[in-house]
Amino acid sequence: MFDHGIDLERAEPESPPNLTPGDYSGAAHADDFARALAALSPQQRMVRLRREVPGRIVFAHGFGVEGQLLFHWICGQDLDIEVVTVDTGRLFPETYELWALTEARYGRRIRAIYPERVALEALVARDGIHGLYESKAARAACCDVRKGRPLDRALAGAAAWIAGLRADQTEMRRAGRLIGFDDARGLLKINPLYDWTRAAVLAEVTALEVPINALHARGFASIGCAPCTRAVGPGEPERNGRWWWEQGGSRECGLHVKR
Numbered sequence: 596m597f598d599h600g601i602d603l604e605r606a607e608p609e610s611p612p613n614l615t616p617g618d619y620s621g622a623a624h625a626d627d628f629a630r631a632l633a634a635l636s637p638q639q640r641m642v643r644l645r646r647e648v649p650g651r652i653v654f655a656h657g658f659g660v661e662g663q664l665l666f667h668w669i670c671g672q673d674l675d676i677e678v679v680t681v682d683t684g685r686l687f688p689e690t691y692e693l694w695a696l697t698e699a700r701y702g703r704r705i706r707a708i709y710p711e712r713v714a715l716e717a718l719v720a721r722d723g724i725h726g727l728y729e730s731k732a733a734r735a736a737c738c739d740v741r742k743g744r745p746l747d748r749a750l751a752g753a754a755a756w757i758a759g760l761r762a763d764q765t766e767m768r769r770a771g772r773l774i775g776f777d778d779a780r781g782l783l784k785i786n787p788l789y790d791w792t793r794a795a796v797l798a799e800v801t802a803l804e805v806p807i808n809a810l811h812a813r814g815f816a817s818i819g820c821a822p823c824t825r826a827v828g829p830g831e832p833e834r835n836g837r838w839w840w841e842q843g844g845s846r847e848c849g850l851h852v853k854r
């Protein structure tokens with residue numbers, strides 16, 4: 596049993612009877628797969644996913660501490676998993692530094708996905724370069740053009756995507772799952788670190804000497820785009836630093852919100 600801080604309901608790790616590799620690829624068996632993965636370590640979860648789900652598996656890397664740890668394990672186990680990142684064009688310089696450092700350290704290219712040029716030019720022409728501060732609608736439009744649509748493109752045709760969500764990040768994320776079926780995109784979505792705490796992730800990253808963003812040492816907990824991320828104070832929820840000016844905001848860009 597791997598316990599890294601969150602006591603989620605667990606079940607037997609064995610595969611349910613009468614399922615063979617490939618059976619997990621659709622929505623019908625996502626629940627069975629969740630039960631099969633629950634008691635495994637995050638590394639084992641990704642190995643099992645790769646072994647039992649045919650087709651493309653995409654890890655959407657955002658260079659957070661969770662993502663860096665997942666990338667470390669993907670490289671260490673040489674898993675046949677595509678690694679992509681959405682470059683919104685508004686990331687921190689420190690994030691680009693980490694990106695380059697990570698590629699050099701692991702000897703593996705991380706495929707960059709960019710916003711579609713015509714849509715981006717139209718967005719900036721309409722709302723201005725800082726229009727995202729003007730209204731929730733403008734912010735959502737920016738996230739859609741710079742993040743959502745590029746990620747949709749990266750995931751098109753994939754059988755599964757891997758994300759770095761943890762249950763203890765927000766109430767909304769706690770309501771998520773270790774693995775489920777993304778109906779809108781038509782693929783499995785797995786969060787291998789779903790039941791790990793932030794402290795457990797940081798301890799593992801330190802133990803394995805995984806490189807992380809220099810901004811973490813300056814109080815930035817969850818790091819996204821530069822205009823939309825600030826440092827948080829001691830004890831403040833980690834995602835409070837995202838879109839902090841929005842009252843009652845979900846602290847989500849939309850990538851992980853059920854559509």
Ligand code: SF4
Pocket residue numbers: 683685727734735737738739741742819820821822823848
């Ligand atoms: Fe735009 Fe901010 Fe969303 Fe980045 S996080 S895509 S800058 S609104």
